[in-house]
Amino acid sequence: MNPASRSARLLVIGLDGATYDLLVPWAESGRMPNLARLMATSARAVVNSTRPYITPVAWTTFQTGCDPHEHGILDYRYLDHRHRRVLLNHAGRIGRPTLFDAVSAAGGEVVSLNLPMTFPAPSSVRGIVVGGLDSPSIDAALAPYPEFARELRATGARFDLGTVWRNKPRTFEELSQGIDETASIFRGQATAAAVADRMTDWQLMFVQLQVLDSLQHRCWQWLDPRQGSTAELWMSKAQQALRALDDCLGELMELAARRNAAVVAVSDHGFGPFRGKITLAEILSRAGLLCWPRGGPAASYYLRHGVWRLRKFLYRRFNPGWSTAQLTRPLGTLLPIDWRRSTALALHGNLGGLIYLNTRERFASGPLKTAGQRERALADVIQAFETAAHPQTGEPLFVEVFGTAERYGIDPVEKLWPDVVAIPAAGFHTRHKFDARPQLLRTDPGMAATHRLEGVLLLHAPRVAAGAYRPAELRDVAPTLLQMLGLRVPAHMSGQALADLLSGGARRTSPEPRAEPRELQLAGITDADQRSVEARLRDLGYLD
Known part of the structure; x- marks a missing residue:
């Protein structure tokens, strides 16, 4: 100095x-x-x-x-x-x-x-x-x-x-x-x-x-x-x-x-x-990129999810003060989706769409196995968000959509980043949770x-x-x-x-x-x- x-x-x-x-x-x-x-x-x-x-x-x-x-x-x-x-x-x-x-x-x-x-x-x-x-x-x-x-x-x-x-x-x-x-x-x-x-x-x-x-x-x-x-x-x-x-x-x-x-x-x-919340899963589902489980697999998700929570509880009980962050979570407990057919998903992000491709590198058993499949899925995700529109006004719901690898020259898997980022239009939040009754937009009376x-x-x-x-x-x-x-x-x-x-x-x-x-x-x-x-x-x- x-x-x-x-x-x-x-x-x-x-x-x-x-x-x-x-x-x-x-x-x-x-x-x-x-x-x-x-x-x-x-x-x-x-x-x-x-x-x-x-x-x-x-x-x-x-x-x-x-x-x-x-x-x-x-x-x-x-x-x-x-x-x-x-x-x-x-x-x-x-x-x-x-x-x-x-x-x-x-x-x-x-x-x-x-x-x-x-x-x-x-x-x-x-x-x-x-x-x-x-x-x-x-x-x-x-x-x-x-x-x-x-x-x-x-x-x-x-x-x-x-x-x-x-x-x-x-x-x-x-x-x-x-x-x-x-x-x-x-x-x-x-x-x-x-x-x-x-x-x-x-x-x-x-x-x-x-x-x-x-x-x-x-x-x-x-x-x-x-x-x-x-x-x-x-x-x-x-x-x-x-x-x-x-x-x-x-x-x-x-x-x-x-x-x-x-x-x-x-x-x-x-x-x-504030104008509303955009349901990311609904955009992916309408584009055929996220598929819901049918019959038994849907019920088994909740069973496996309960077993996972019990496992974490027992781990903490018998290892006081230890973190469960290093435990590997069973794939089937992460989301209630059909992992064999879904090509893209959202796991977090409430003020921006953060989308992961379901690749073998990321999720071990994803359907995207080749570089060509990944490129097509990436293009499909970007198109789905670029064309997502307000159901009443027709205005775009996202002002910017991009692949992180191309935009920043990074390996998103190595960086622990999503493959696609979608920036919502002014006034909108995003949400990654699912609805029992599908809806693209939700209101939130508690948000002004x-x-x-x-x-x-x-x-x-x-x-x-x-x-x-x-x-x-x-x-x-x-x-x-x-x-x-x-x-x-x-x-x-x-x-x-x-x-x-x-x-x-x-x-x-x-x-x-x-x-x-x-x-x-x-x-x-x-x-x-x-x-x-x-x-x-x-x-x-x-x-x-």
């Missing part, structure tokens, strides 16, 4: 799911003066998120400055076909060094509070790294930092991973309780930042405001002034959360000012109204809004071009932050620093030699951890 930049500090605020569609009217309304001040004195970018635009993928791209095919994370979960298990992604599976690694390697100290895809806390990072919503519990996330945990708990502030917004509020009392809890979480994050500030000599601090995402998922119609809601009492209550958010921003900006730190606010994706491609980036620092405005990619953020800190940008980062927005306010630096890929930890969390995280993600609407 250059001596002249040793005093440089940067406070980054993660506004999960923030969109200019709401930030601008919130700031202009006068109800969020701190946000208005930050926006007026910042350079701005519209940041295109990852494809798919989902939390673990996007925040990993933020951390690494790389696209998903480079860092390896494509969803909350992944298929380990060697053991026929669908497992959770975690920080140990990120295939590239992160922004926090770069700061630590240069001698700096890091604070990161509740950023997803940082659990288990990387040993390579100096400072405090407390995981986010994909941590099994707040106790587990705080465990490496007992002194910080004691100081934080002594404040009485709320700092936990509890789910506030499981559904859209049905009564005013439910809305009021959720808003009050949301406000307490915002206050708790500001308090946690203040405690970490007293205990560390940080160069980079990241504070994640995760609850903003779930607030928009469930309460969008009372937050978006363009919706024209007539429920003034409900709107007034919901917007109390915005004032609490603004107070949190104000406290964090004051902390940054005391430390003479630059301030950056960034979101992992944008947001917009969902992710969009375009997120936000605000850069507030000396000599930054305030008022400047440009498009950018999420992978560009990490190189930009390192340049603001006067640190070298690692060569593995494919993003480009937004030098035109920095306007001479930070020194340009040459890239470091290319770093070696990280060694992956394929079994970094226990079965109990996985169940805890999956339960939270289901509450948030991210898993079926």
Whole structure:
């Protein structure tokens, strides 16, 4: 690190799911003066998120400055076909060094509070790294930092991973309780930042405001002034959360000012109204790519599935503390389909279609045996999703469909990736579960809004071009932050620093030699951890 930049500090605020569609009217309304001040004195970018635009993928791209095919994370979960298990992604599976690694390697100290895809806390990072919503519990996330945990708990502030917004509020009392809890979480994050500030000599601090995402998922119609809601009492209550958010921003900006730190606010994706859920299995079934079992095989699936669950239970019972992640699951228990005739299937993915070909390499007994058969099946899957249309409007249900091998030049089997990725049209989720009565689209009364491609980036620092405005990619953020800190940008980062927005306010630096890929930890969390995280993600609407 250059001596002249040793005093440089940067406070980054993660506004999960923030969109200019709401930030601008919130700031202009006068109800969020701190946000208005930050926006007026910042350079701005519209940041295109990852494809798919989902939390673990996007925040990993933020951390690494790389696209998903480079860092390896494509969803909350992944298929380990060697053991026929669908497992959770975690920080140990990120295939590239992160922004926090770069700061630590240069001698700096890091604070990161509740950023997803940082659990288990990387040993390579100096400072405090407390995981986010994909941590099994707040106790587990705080465990490496007992002194910080004691100081934080002594404040009485709320700092936990509890789910506030499981559904859209049905009564005013439910809305009021959720808003009050949301406000307490915002206050708790500001308090946690203040405690970490007293205990560390940080160069980079990241504070994640995760609850903003779930607030928009469930309460969008009372937050978006363009919706024209007539429920003034409900709107007034919901917007109390915005004032609490603004107070949190104000406290964090004051902390940054005391430390003479630059301030950056960034979101992992944008947001917009929810339209429905697309059933992936129905698309595959209609195209003849997924076949249901007939007669006895259907009943035997449930029998075999029950035996498999009993086997896992007994394994854990007689091997306390051991993970079942390395047990090989019988193929017939994975899905209730005809494995001999089905050529494609979906096993996970709720904000993007992630499709696996039923090949011998992947599933041992799949019908696709030759290269020609695989190529034809791949083309059929892509066509099925490209031509999938809304049954009422006729509009395409997917805006982008591609094979991962051709797009990224990878072996999807070796990488533990799906063969096809299908990005849904704005407003749609995907679902891999089956229905007793087939239906292409499902409604979800509990969901008001969902992710969009375009997120936000605000850069507030000396000599930054305030008022400047440009498009950018999420992978560009990490190189930009390192340049603001006067640190070298690692060569593995494919993003480009937004030098035109920095306007001479930070020194340009040459890239470091290319770093070696990280060694992956394929079994970094226990079965109990996985169940805890999956339960939270289901509450948030991210898993079926």
